[in-house]
Amino acid sequence: MEDTQMDKATVLVVEAPANLDLESYIANYRGHTKISRACFIAERCPSLEVEAYKLALAETQLNTEDTRKYEHIAIQLNAALRARNEPEIAVDKEWIQNTQRQTKATTEKLEAELRNYKNNMIKESIRMGHNDLGDHYYNCGDLANAQRSYTYTRDYCASSSHIVEMCLNVIKVGIEQRAFSYLHNYIVRAESATDIPNKTVTASKLKCCSAIAHLESNHINKYKHAAKLFMEVSFDMDNSFNEVLAANDVAVYGGLCALATFDREELKTKVIDNSKFRSYLELEPQIRELITSFYNSKYNTCLQILKEYKNDFLLDMYLSAHVETLFDMIRKKALIQYFTPFSAIDLNVMAQSFSTHIKDLENELAKLITENHIQARIDSNKKILRVCEHQQDQRKLVFDRAIATGEEYQRESKALLLRLSLIKADMIVK
């Protein structure tokens, strides 16, 4: 509860997105993700706040035994209603009490069973016992205990499908805890398991987890890694992993990451000609259009789509934090690609193609030049961007560098010799 409050202070407020139908969006998911996503939206988007909290509340009551979360959401919802001068909803006290009582009973029952299994030393039963307890804790929202129970099953895994099950459970809880750093181990372990049923689907699920973990890491090439992983996800998975990701998300995350990091060739071979990923793109036609328009150099359309969907992306749990960076990267790439075939280009024309003001464009280009993404210079008087003559530059650079190195060498050697003389003469600061 504390951290949601902390979030609130830093969270940016998102206006109502143009393309989001909350109910059908949430219906795409299963399990806890439904609630987390609804809450995520409610915290950021005032216009959807009430509706999203209501959905989350109903889902919590219906499908979990997490009374703490229920109360928390109810408080938030009532606060939102109060702020709008609408009547508050009544908290279902009876359900809370009943559930708490039941939960306690179930915990005790499962623990007793587990003890029993342990006494009998039947491996498979112990594993099941831990698993059931893990499921139960998970259902109650006690993630730390769930994680512990799932981890305990590791010692009792007899087949590779058990191992995969264990890994997926641990990963599922890990993702919900947003503790991405240690997921990697479990992903690798699950991936290395052989002969398991529906291998492709499992592999795809693991790729998705790995991609999400990459997104949350600090790795310098994280978007590219994530994009590559999403591209390899088989369409057999479809919506079967929707307790974490819906099929639509694969298209959106993968599409944006690929657009931001792949070069033209990769975009063609790995995205546009990729039959697996194409099926996903069918689900999100705007992402398909985004990618094709970028590939066909229709940057205006491309940027238009991005702008239109920005708010949607900002309300996505995993994407939100990366939207600005990804958009920035895509825009930069568009500018660079646009300029590539030319030796000189009229800034007015370029500004038009990017539907931006010439002054802003100039600043953007200046930044790209300083960061060495394009080798060109701006003629601000005539508003023309010109490529620099390379060869001259290279030759001069070599000379410049040689002279600098030579002088550095002289200076350092002389300083060292002098230092040696000082030491010899025993002239030391004491």
Place this chain on the structure above:
Amino acid sequence: MIEGSYHFSLTSYRIMQVALIVDALSNLAARLDSPIVPVRPLRIAIQRFCSDRPVFTPLHTGLAKLALLAKLYKEPLPVLDVDVEDIDPSLGVDIENFLSYYYYASMIYIGNKNHGRALELLSVAISAPSQAVSLIQLESYKKYVLVSLLHNGKLHTVPKYTANVVLKSIRRHCSQYIEFAEVYENQNIEELTAALEKRRIVFVKDNNFGLASQCLRALQHLKIQGLTKTYITLSVTDIVDKAGFTGSQASAEVGKSILEMVQQGRIFASIEHTGPGEHEQMVSFYDNPDSYDTSASLASLNDKMTRAAQVGERLGRQDKSTSLNRDFLSRMLLMGDGAQMPAMYEDEVDIMVDDDGRLYA
């Protein structure tokens, strides 16, 4: 230590009769309250004495200090421009003389706006072999930070053989300067102005405020220099904006700065008046026209190569004499065959060896 008056003590001073005269001269200067008097004689004395080999003498320190007091920044240059190569303790020099000389000399170069050379000298003082820290080294580092910003727009690291005690002490006592450099490297004029104002008292106390204030202008110049890499032409108004000039005279100042930088050879540009107002000035930037294809630039390149080769030769001689040195050899033997040569130079650990090169029992 810095402010204290310099005088030769006769006990440490056995070598030159002429030095006595110079000593007298400097006393006279102090009496007459006119430090100009002994500068030239000192310079000539050093030049005569060091004509065959550039050895460090106590006169060096006297010359640098008196020249600084007399504000004669050009007069001592023929001596200061020669790099000291040799140290002879029998000439009655000590480490304090040495550090002071490099500190004063660097200030003379700062006066001459030769920041590169000043930086070089300061780094010698800072990285001098040390078991303790001298105040002169700390003061040198303060200047080093500011001059380094003026010269290259960023804080240089000190040589890696700088003693640890010095590094620690720098971090403790010069933090204001290091922070100032960090702000500078963000290249934001407003922030830098604020940072300067915030540290005004510290800088004034250290007599570094003037130097620190120059950093503002230097940053603007740095930004203009950056613009030449991005733009072929740019209006003066845009430069005012992008380089962070402010005030009513901003465009005039930009013009002045560009002229100054062109004169220094830092940028190559021309200003065109496209209309009557000063807002209609267009600046065109060019590449450095010297692409190393003229005989003059090749000659200068040749000259640089010769000098580098000379240094290389000296290093070779030193290497040879060191590797024939008895102490060195005995230490190498002690360290065994597996020891790596370069590690020797950085190794500060003293192994107790007696005159015969054996380990003390």
